[in-house]
Amino acid sequence: xxxxxxxxxxxxxxxxxxxxxxxxxxxxxxxxxxxxxxxxxxxxxxxxxxxxxxxxxxxxxxxxxxxxxxxxxxxxxxxxxxx
Numbered sequence: 001x002x003x004x005x006x007x008x009x010x011x012x013x014x015x016x017x018x019x020x021x022x023x024x025x026x027x028x029x030x031x032x033x034x035x036x037x038x039x040x041x042x043x044x045x046x047x048x049x050x051x052x053x054x055x056x057x058x059x060x061x062x063x064x065x066x067x068x069x070x071x072x073x074x075x076x077x078x079x080x081x082x083x
Contacts, residue, residue, distance in 0.1 A: 056063055
């Protein structure tokens with residue numbers, strides 16, 4: 001039967017409500033936008049990490065690990081998240 005000249009492949013149709021298709025397309029678009037946003041954030045994070053490393057090398061200080069700092073006006077600051 002499969003090799004018969006009159007054989008036609010069966011076609012499976014998926015029937016969705018129009019609103020379901022619109023919802024799916026909207027979700028796919030949102031995923032695309034979020035993936036682009038994440039990509040931009042990763043680039044920005046990489047830039048800031050490189051900037052921080054350069055500043056640490058140039059000024060010979062540890063900026064990431066130094067939570068207690070004294071500003072140029074003489075006021076000191078203690079990170080409230082550390083105890």
